[in-house]
Amino acid sequence: MSCFLGSLLLLLLLPYGISGQPNERQTFTCGGNLTGDTGVLGSEGFPGVYPPNSKCTWKITVPEGKVVVLSFRFIDLESDNLCRYDFVDVYNGHSNVHRIGRFCGTFRPGALVSNSNKMLVQMISDANTAGNGFIAVFSAAEPNEREDQYCGGRLDKPSGSFQTPNWPERDYPAGVTCSWHIVAPKHQVIELKFEKFDVERDNYCRYDYVAVFNGGEINDAKRIGKFCGDSPPAPIVSERNELLIQFLSDLSLTADGFKGHYRFRPKKLPTTTVSPVTTPATTTSSLKTTLALCQQKCKRTGTLESNYCSSNFVITGTIITTVSRGGSVYATISIISVYKEGTLAIQQAGKNMSAKITVVCKQCPMVRRGLNYIIMGQVDEDGRAKVLPSNYVMTFKTKNQKLLNTLKNKRC
Template sequence: MRSTICCILGLLLCTRVPAQTPQRRTAFTCGGEFIGDSGIIGSEGYPGVYPPNTKCVWKITVPEGKVAVLRFRFIDLESDSLCRYDFVDVYSGQANGQRLGRFCGTFRPGALISSSNKMLVQMVSDANTAGNGFIATYSAAQPNERGEQYCGGRLDKPSGSFKTPNWPEKDYPAGVTCSWHIVAPKHQIIEVKFEKFDVERDNYCRYDFVAIFNGGEINDAKRIGKYCGDSPPPPVFSDGNELLIQFLSDLSLTADGFIGYYKFRPKKYPTTTAPPTTTTTQATTRATTLKYSAALCQQKCKRSGTLHSNYCSSNFVISGTVITAVTRGGSMYATISIINVYKEGNLAIQQAGKNMSTKLVILCKRCPFIRRGLNYIFMGQADEEGRGKITPNHFVMAFKSKNQRGLNSLKSKRC
């Protein structure tokens, strides 16, 4: 028995086992030019953590006569509701192209399709938090090929329609991003109406939604509205001759979807609201609004009353940080990252992960005066669309940690 074991051991020791060929892993670098029918791109060092303070650009070109399609297989970048720090931008074309979307966090968007055979992908990272980056595949498709993944594009005819993939035969698919870029001639605006509308319902439209932006790119400061649920949004009018409509579905529940129609209009109509029935009404309404705004902004910019008295008279009460503050037409449009909600009223609040934000319009841009990056308590009124409005007689003050206890106490009391 012992000799048998020794023989077996000797055989094993003497037999040479062929060395296993190591599997080569694709090494991803910071950007580059990619030409061909298909391929793969990834962030520098993927699947390791991407480096800080970098800007990488990938230029993709598929054969002439086809369009480029990009699909993210994995994405893990620093999360932020506005994607301000680390992000990936995808553009249709390569020079001054339309931005199809900006992405961060771990949400994987659906397929993105260029309007030509060229596409540009750009990743930017700051000095702080990082993740494992992204990996994506690109491929060529026929321009008129429309399956579950393909939707969106440029619309420049005087009128037309746009709809979710599979409409009206079945529900839209999960994990889809569609962007319709509507371009009218200069000195014209765009009217958009939805005939049928059914998108997964959520109070903050966090999962599936339609977002409409003035201009040709996804820019939170230029967003007109964000919609979900089963009630069609009201008619929308652009400020200028370009409008971007984005539809996004996550990887879970889906619904029937929608069909919408657009048409070009002369610029005489007011923007972002339904047109009045007669020009007389329009002139009267505009004159009244101007007089009201002028009288309002002539008031003394002085805060009056107490936290308690204003708390009870206000439709909403929140504390938050001013993220963006853009001045347009004498008013200031601000995006507020919410610290706490004490009284919501009918204020529209959006949520992305753990981050909540809302939009406020300060009708007189310097009254009250706010600065980006600082924390405030806001008490005001919200209109029917959930947009918060702050006038000189509303209550706004700097927010400090010592205010927290008093506001929590007011929240627990009845007015």
């Protein structure tokens, strides 16, 4: 087996300009700084078995104005569905903050592209099962180069689009990993829509998929949704000024792919009078205003029709979590239907949509977990629904559906 891998190593290295005699074996150490237009990196001791309990870091730097393209030629690490034990992480830049992907087992991803001239590769192994490790080639490329194997990058213009490799002439290739990092100015959010969408279908999106994350890194805690099949996801709005879109295809079936569009839009800023310079005075004034507001008699006024146009958003949904804090209730609502979105930040996982709601006065209007409501209200600068005693909230019943559908087409 070691003779076979030694031969394989030479075959992998020779096409990439590695100097030396044909029988000379490249020696790989644990980590290092790699610079230049192209180069090779591999796990410690490759093609032999990598050592246990190791942590190796490679910092890659290509010339200014270029981006790094990393292509794995061979990978054999301990296999685990979540890559919890032995794995290779690839990051944008030279810090382990903006991760492009994590890999293990024998799955060889497609070309990985950084959004700058720097990339960090880190391999970690535990004390148990090991394999022969990995070998990869890096090269410098022009930003936004659109050859078949390249995709991803940083998007920071006010609006734009992105698509899978080969779009729209042919199916996307197998074994591709793409990450688009969209960055808006502070105090703006990102609206994302997919024009066309066709990614290999699977009930759990295990093989080919698109994952969308709040922020600039792949973090399951910040994942908005994971999508596959031929139905475009509903429009997505970021919580803050960054979104990361990751596309991954395995080494089997492929499909048409997708094209997505994004645009920046301002957060809804609350209308307030100029505050006094002294912070304590502002806080006291705000507390008095809130207390006075919450001491008013709780009584719903008007009708669905009369409150529709004056509300920033109108939704129906089920209250799934509630937390009381500081006299207010912070709730999460699982959305049934959206009739008026405004600047409300809507999160989506699969077909399930949800939103965050602040009921400013916890006694008014009263909302209870597990019940369905029609909620009308305002939106704060973070995209969270803000419900005041004067806003219109009522229990949602099927008979309300017809009127709400009529109001949806109403011009305000």
